[in-house]
Amino acid sequence: MNEEIVRKRILVVDDESDLTLFYRMSLEYHGFEVEAFNDPRKALSNFKADYFDLIILDIKMPSMDGFELFTEIRKRDKNVKVCFLTASELYYKEFRMKEYSALDKSLFIRKPIGNEEMLKEIYRLIKA
Amino acid sequence: MIKEGTEIFYGIDNVMNTVLKFLYQTRSKIDACVDYTRPSLAIDIVILKRAFLDARKRGVKLRYTTEINKDNISYCKQLMSMVDELRHLDGIKGNFYISETGYLAPATLHEAGEPAAQIIYSNVKELIEHQKYVFETLWSKTIPAEQRIREIEEGIARCETVIIDNSDEIIREIYSLTASSNKLDMCLTSGGMQYSHKYFFDINKKLLDKQRRGEHKGLRYITNIDNKNLELIKLYLKSGIKIRHVGNLPPMSFGVSDKKIAVTIEKMEDGKVVQSLLLSNESQYLKHFSSVFQRLWENGIEAIERIQEIEEGIEAEFYKVITDNEKASQILIDMTKSVRRKALIFLPNDKALVRIDRLGIVDSLLTASRNGAEVKIICPLTDENSEIQRKILENAPGIRILDGNISPYGMYIIDHEKFLRAELKKPKADKFSDAIGLVVYSNRKTTADSFESVFELLWNERILVEELKKADTMQKEFISIAAHELKTPIQAILGMSGLLKYYPEKTDQVIEVISRNAIRLQRLSAHILDATRIESQTLKLEKERFNIRDLIPTIIEDYKERIKDNTNDRVELIYNDDDFNISHTLIVEADRERINQVISNLLSNSIQFTNNGYILLDIATNDQNNEVIVTVRDTGIGINPEIMPRLFSKFVTRSQQGTGLGLFISKNIIESHGGKIWAENNVLEGRGTVISFTLPMAPENVIKEGGKEGRG
Numbered sequence: 001m002n003e004e005i006v007r008k009r010i011l012v013v014d015d016e017s018d019l020t021l022f023y024r025m026s027l028e029y030h031g032f033e034v035e036a037f038n039d040p041r042k043a044l045s046n047f048k049a050d051y052f053d054l055i056i057l058d059i060k061m062p063s064m065d066g067f068e069l070f071t072e073i074r075k076r077d078k079n080v081k082v083c084f085l086t087a088s089e090l091y092y093k094e095f096r097m098k099e100y101s102a103l104d105k106s107l108f109i110r111k112p113i114g115n116e117e118m119l120k121e122i123y124r125l126i127k128a
Numbered sequence: 129m130i131k132e133g134t135e136i137f138y139g140i141d142n143v144m145n146t147v148l149k150f151l152y153q154t155r156s157k158i159d160a161c162v163d164y165t166r167p168s169l170a171i172d173i174v175i176l177k178r179a180f181l182d183a184r185k186r187g188v189k190l191r192y193t194t195e196i197n198k199d200n201i202s203y204c205k206q207l208m209s210m211v212d213e214l215r216h217l218d219g220i221k222g223n224f225y226i227s228e229t230g231y232l233a234p235a236t237l238h239e240a241g242e243p244a245a246q247i248i249y250s251n252v253k254e255l256i257e258h259q260k261y262v263f264e265t266l267w268s269k270t271i272p273a274e275q276r277i278r279e280i281e282e283g284i285a286r287c288e289t290v291i292i293d294n295s296d297e298i299i300r301e302i303y304s305l306t307a308s309s310n311k312l313d314m315c316l317t318s319g320g321m322q323y324s325h326k327y328f329f330d331i332n333k334k335l336l337d338k339q340r341r342g343e344h345k346g347l348r349y350i351t352n353i354d355n356k357n358l359e360l361i362k363l364y365l366k367s368g369i370k371i372r373h374v375g376n377l378p379p380m381s382f383g384v385s386d387k388k389i390a391v392t393i394e395k396m397e398d399g400k401v402v403q404s405l406l407l408s409n410e411s412q413y414l415k416h417f418s419s420v421f422q423r424l425w426e427n428g429i430e431a432i433e434r435i436q437e438i439e440e441g442i443e444a445e446f447y448k449v450i451t452d453n454e455k456a457s458q459i460l461i462d463m464t465k466s467v468r469r470k471a472l473i474f475l476p477n478d479k480a481l482v483r484i485d486r487l488g489i490v491d492s493l494l495t496a497s498r499n500g501a502e503v504k505i506i507c508p509l510t511d512e513n514s515e516i517q518r519k520i521l522e523n524a525p526g527i528r529i530l531d532g533n534i535s536p537y538g539m540y541i542i543d544h545e546k547f548l549r550a551e552l553k554k555p556k557a558d559k560f561s562d563a564i565g566l567v568v569y570s571n572r573k574t575t576a577d578s579f580e581s582v583f584e585l586l587w588n589e590r591i592l593v594e595e596l597k598k599a600d601t602m603q604k605e606f607i608s609i610a611a612h613e614l615k616t617p618i619q620a621i622l623g624m625s626g627l628l629k630y631y632p633e634k635t636d637q638v639i640e641v642i643s644r645n646a647i648r649l650q651r652l653s654a655h656i657l658d659a660t661r662i663e664s665q666t667l668k669l670e671k672e673r674f675n676i677r678d679l680i681p682t683i684i685e686d687y688k689e690r691i692k693d694n695t696n697d698r699v700e701l702i703y704n705d706d707d708f709n710i711s712h713t714l715i716v717e718a719d720r721e722r723i724n725q726v727i728s729n730l731l732s733n734s735i736q737f738t739n740n741g742y743i744l745l746d747i748a749t750n751d752q753n754n755e756v757i758v759t760v761r762d763t764g765i766g767i768n769p770e771i772m773p774r775l776f777s778k779f780v781t782r783s784q785q786g787t788g789l790g791l792f793i794s795k796n797i798i799e800s801h802g803g804k805i806w807a808e809n810n811v812l813e814g815r816g817t818v819i820s821f822t823l824p825m826a827p828e829n830v831i832k833e834g835g836k837e838g839r840g
Contacts, residue, residue: 016616018641022623025638029630060612087615112619115626 008126009051012036013043013069014058014085023056026115027122040064049077053126056109059086083125087111134250143234143247144175147225150249151179154227157189159263160211162223164195167203169243170210180210193267195220196276208273215270226263231256289408298405299327302383302390305407306331309385311345313421319394320381321351325360336368345386346370350424352377353434361431372428382417389417447570453561456550457487459569460560463542464489467496467503472583474539475507475532476552483560485516497524506532506586530590541583547576606663609779610656613788617645617652655789659778662796669719669800673826676714676723676756677705680745683724687731691743698740701731705747714749714756715826718801723823726794730760730819733790738764738816755803755822763816766809775807798823 010032012023020036027034035052037043040061055073059066066084073082084107109121137146151158170176184190190211195218196204208214223244225232230251234244250256271286279286292298306312306328312335316324324332338344346368353361353373365371382391391406408414429437450456464471471493475481484490497503503524509517509531520527540548546569553565570576624642631638661667684703691701708714716723727745734743741763748757767775774780776795781788798805803822810816 016620018620018645019616019623021641022620022627025627025631025634026623029627087612087619111615112622114622118623 007031007033008053009033009035010122011043011047011052011055013040013056013061013066014038015040015061016058019058026118030119032122040069043069044072044076047073047076050080052077052080054122055080055082056085056122057082059084081125081128083107083109083121085109085111085113132252134248134252134255136246136248138246140243140245143244144173146247146249147232147234148175148179150225150227150230150232151176151183154183154188154229155186156228157191158183159226159260159267160190160192160194161217161220161225161263161266162192162194163220164197164200166223167194167196167200167207171203171206173243177210184210191215191267193217193220193270196273196280198280201277201280204273205277214273215267216273216276217266217270220266224259224263226256226259229256231259287410289406289410289413292405292407293402295403298392298403301405301407303328303331305383305385305388305390306335308387309335309344310387311347312383312385313348313350313418313425314381314383315350315377315421315424316381317377317379317394318352318354318357320392321349321357321360323381325364332369333367339368348372348421348425350374350377350421350428353431353438355438358435358438361435365431371431372425373431373434374424374428377424382421384414384417384421387414389413391417445570445572447568447572447575450567450569453564453567456548456564456567456569457561460484460540460548460550461487461489461492463540463546463548464492464496466546467492467501467542469501469543470541471496471501471503471543472539472541472580472587473503473505473507474535474583474586475505476535476538477555478508478510478512479556480538480552480563481505481507481513481516483558483563485519486558487560490516490520493527494520494524497526503527504583504587505529506583506590508532508534530587530594532586532590539579539583541576541580544580545573545576546571547579549579603663606659606778610659613652613779614649614656617649620645621649652789655793658793659789662793667796667800669722669797671717671719671801673715673717674720676716676718676758676823677708677712677747679720679724680705680727680747680758683727683731684745687728687735691735694735695739699735699738700742702742702744704744707748714747716756716801716823717826718823719797722797723801726797726821727758727760729790729794733819734760734762734764734817737766738762741813741816749825750822754825754827756825757820757822759818759820761810761812761816761818763810763813766815767807767817772807776805794821 008031010027012020012027012034013036014020014023015038017038020038024034024036035046037046040063057066057069061069064072066086070082070084073080086108087110107125109118113121137143170180180190191213192207192211193215194200194204196216204214223234223236230249233248235246235248236242236244275286278284292301314320314324332347335344335347339346347370349364349369349371351357351361351371351373352375353371361371379394380391381394382389388407388409392403393406394403450459473484473493475484481490493503493505503526505520505527507513507529509529517529520529535552537549537551540546548567548569550567551565552563554563557563621642624638624645628635628638658667680703684701688701691699731743731745743763744759744761746759746761748759749755750757771780776791778792779788780791795805798821802824805819805821807817807819810818
């Protein structure tokens with residue numbers, strides 16, 4: 001019997017299609033199975049609980065922001081690891097402070113971020 | 129006559145003989161006291177004159193007193209050289225002469241110029257002694273003739289101060305003071321008003337006629353106006369007398385003309401009111417009473433206002449210090465209950481709002497606001513009073529509250545009329561009456577008005593502070609949004625360029641993404657730069673005169689290619705300028721580059737959001753032929769009605785590809801040129817957008833024949 005290499009599965013949600021293209025290309029190159037969505041609502045309707053090793057969410061999205069999406073995902077999957085990838089300074093500070101202070105600072109990855117560094121963060125988050 | 133006795137002689141001739149004998153027989157002196165009619169006799173009756181001169185020659189000492197007036201002044205002057213001493217006394221009525229041995233008293237009914245018809249002669253020692261005393265008494269009251277003559281000739285009134293008790297004389301003197309005045313100020317008690325009306329209304333009327341002719345400076349009256357003398361006051365006002373009200377006048381009436389003062393003093397004597405009159409023409413009294421009157425006048429209230437006060441039941445003006453804190457609370461409660469038009473409330477600290485709510489004042493303000501009154505509150509806003517803030521917001525959203533600073537006093541200004549200011553002594557007290565110190569309360573319009581200005585100044589300062597805070601927030605937001613927008617293409621470039629080595633076979637695709645994002649980054653940073661220049665008002669336009677009809681075709685050419693690629697040839701780009709004759713120039717004075725930028729922006733937007741149909745660029749002029757109108761009309765997806773109102777604001781975008789700044793910048797460019805820009809739905813086609821802008825046309829536009837005006 002062949003040794004099954006279980007590939008880690010990552011879900012990425014970001015409204016910018018160039019960025020989801022980048023995430024997919026980068027993560028797939030490094031052996032991750034990637035599902036990427038530009039529309040948070042589509043991401044939710046196709047969400048598979050207990051499936052992903054890591055979920056990466058952009059915060060500032062037009063129809064639903066990252067935190068709301070996070071809450072919805074949590075409803076469906078209590079344990080899945082979620083991290084935020086964001087360019088938004090203002091919202092990062094405000095939202096985190098006010099409503100989501102329970103969230104660990106280390107769960108926030110700030111854009112822009114280089115390839116290698118992003119990989120490092122992702123490995124760290126998955127292993128944690 | 130040798131024997132001692134008193135005899136009466138009758139008949140003019142006898143009288144004259146007796147007088148002559150008296151004069152010729154006198155050895156050492158004669159004292160004469162005669163009325164004003166006699167000096168003319170002494171000069172005109174030759175024999176009498178000769179007798180006087182003869183007595184003088186013999187060394188007889190002649191002392192002569194009479195009343196010198198303008199009728200006998202010339203005679204008196206002559207008399208002066210005929211006697212040793214001539215002196216004047218007012219109002220001498222009887223006549224008598226005394227020598228060392230005899231007494232002579234011509235008796236005459238007062239016919240000027242007529243010698244007496246009977247005469248008394250006496251040489252009785254006791255009688256002569258007695259009359260000598262009478263003469264001396266009168267002589268001591270005389271003044272030198274020279275002084276009197278000077279007074280008459282130069283019109284100098286003698287300075288004197290007298291007190292009169294006789295009521296008829298009082299009336300006469302006041303009448304004379306009034307009649308001889310060139311201006312008249314009267315300060316009267318209510319009794320004095322009645323008195324004046326009874327005896328002097330007619331002479332006052334005469335003076336008013338003189339005033340109308342320009343011969344009199346007018347009458348001013350001061351009195352306490354109340355509803356008892358209201359009608360009399362109105363009568364006086366109508367006749368032309370100026371009147372002012374002063375409350376609490378002392379029980380003294382006085383009048384001041386330009387020449388004299390008259391002061392009446394009323395006193396009770398034997399159960400009756402008795403008046404005396406002090407009259408003086410001495411200058412220091414005139415000055416004193418004039419200034420007293422002036423001071424009262426300046427503090428007085430115009431009669432008309434006072435009448436209005438009384439008739440409309442308006443209360444008199446006051447400015448009070450209130451020391452009873454409970455009373456002050458009640459006053460404030462009543463004040464705020466009575467609000468009709470406007471309430472301005474300035475509170476010293478956050479707890480003050482809670483304290484006045486306890487008194488029910490906030491509820492009064494809520495009611496007033498709901499009934500249409502304007503209510504403005506400046507108050508430090510904290511959690512301490514947040515509940516009351518909420519109460520106000522929910523029940524009377526018309527009330528405006530601005531955050532204030534801590535202050536040592538509170539102010540309440542109601543309806544432009546009532547004003548209360550309370551010092552804050554105990555900031556943390558629970559009750560209003562415990563918290564306050566000194567309280568000032570006034571219903572003076574001037575007071576309320578000046579504090580209203582103070583309040584409005586504070587209000588405007590607070591608004592400015594809020595605006596600055598908002599601008600600061602907006603600034604921070606802009607920066608963070610701009611930064612965010614920049615990060616996305618940077619991430620794409622950064623990430624994708626890192627992937628080049630992993631995906632050598634996908635080089636073209638990767639490079640395409642990099643290059644697209646690089647362009648996006650470039651455009652974004654240019655836009656952000658423009659936007660910041662606009663914000664700081666340093667966007668510079670380089671204007672030149674050019675024909676806008678020359679500019680557009682070049683832009684169209686550029687975009688024709690793009691549109692073919694972007695829309696797969698499903699969208700047609702049309703430029704409509706058929707309305708104009710080919711030589712018709714539309715000269716604008718504008719920054720060519722920037723106008724290019726605007727048109728390009730509009731075209732890009734249309735291209736981005738139109739999948740099929742057409743994009744039409746149209747150019748026209750308005751009715752007055754002083755504006756160019758450029759329109760871009762498409763059959764695209766249109767604009768979300770939610771976005772419409774904010775369409776030209778920063779960071780409003782229908783897509784992820786745009787910077788969200790294009791229309792914001794376009795609007796600013798157009799408006800800087802003095803034009804307008806606006807957007808509508810493409811109603812004609814039922815889908816799509818129409819965006820138009822105007823630019824002022826340069827005045828010397830050439831309109832050649834055949835040139836037609838487009839749709840304006």
